[in-house]
Amino acid sequence: MLTVAGIGPGNTKYLTAQVVEAINSAECIVAFGRAGESIKALRSDYIKVKNVDEVYRYSLMKENVLILASGDPCFYGILEYLKNKDILVDEVFPGLSSFQYMMGKLKKSWHNSRFLSLHGRDESLEVAFNSPMTIILTDSTNTPRVISKKLHELGLRGSMYIGYNLSYKDECILKINIGEEIEDISSLAVVVVENEMD
Known part of the structure; x- marks a missing residue:
């Protein structure tokens, strides 16, 4: 079994x-x-x-x-x-799921969110344009720093919440503006993108 x-x-x-x-x-x-x-x-x-x-x-x-x-x-x-x-x-x-844990920490609803996994996958960040909120799973290549930079280059504006090592003793949750430089604390991260849609 x-x-x-x-x-x-x-x-x-x-x-x-x-x-x-x-x-x-x-x-x-x-x-x-x-x-x-x-x-x-x-x-x-x-x-x-x-x-x-x-x-x-x-x-x-x-x-x-x-x-x-x-x-x-x-x-x-x-x-x-x-x-x-x-x-x-x-x-x-x-x-x-780590994203459910993260959304609870942020006290935000996720029922209208788009989901994107870049954890060992090759998917386009452009889906973030079509949703007010996108939840992204990361890996050691597709880090929050890389995501912030790419979203900014694509012209997306808004905020990013980044949760590192969620539920562990060294948990860290940060908020930045899309495009801001950020130190990648860990490859274990969840990114929540809030798109400033017109």
Whole structure:
């Protein structure tokens, strides 16, 4: 049985009760990157993996495998990749996405927002022109600094809220004007763009 579970933004207090139960009962836990580090207080016998092929290998070796992924595996997450590799997933336990956490911190509604993931993806920032708010997931290449510069070059005006290391002890949330220089504190970031639309 292969189960995929989202651990939320990272801090274990944002784990759902369902995911905690799955962590405690799984025969084998595989985790990507920081996801494994986040659950060490609950269980330290996880297997750190770097790619989906490793996940597939462990799913063939064990009967009860739990894959842990940051955020919500259904939102620009591991679930899509597993399906593209034709890996059968028996259950999915959603988690709190980093963008949901960020919007709660900002006390802003996100129901009319556009979503864009630049986390290992190549998508156009031009979608931000057509929405009053765009929520962007970043990576080590598409950083908040790069996004600010590119949006400014495209002629977009407005504000950017940047959340680094959300839910961790070193969490940092900043507000800048689009085009302002910013130091990239971490590759773990969520950017919320407020477009000054005419």
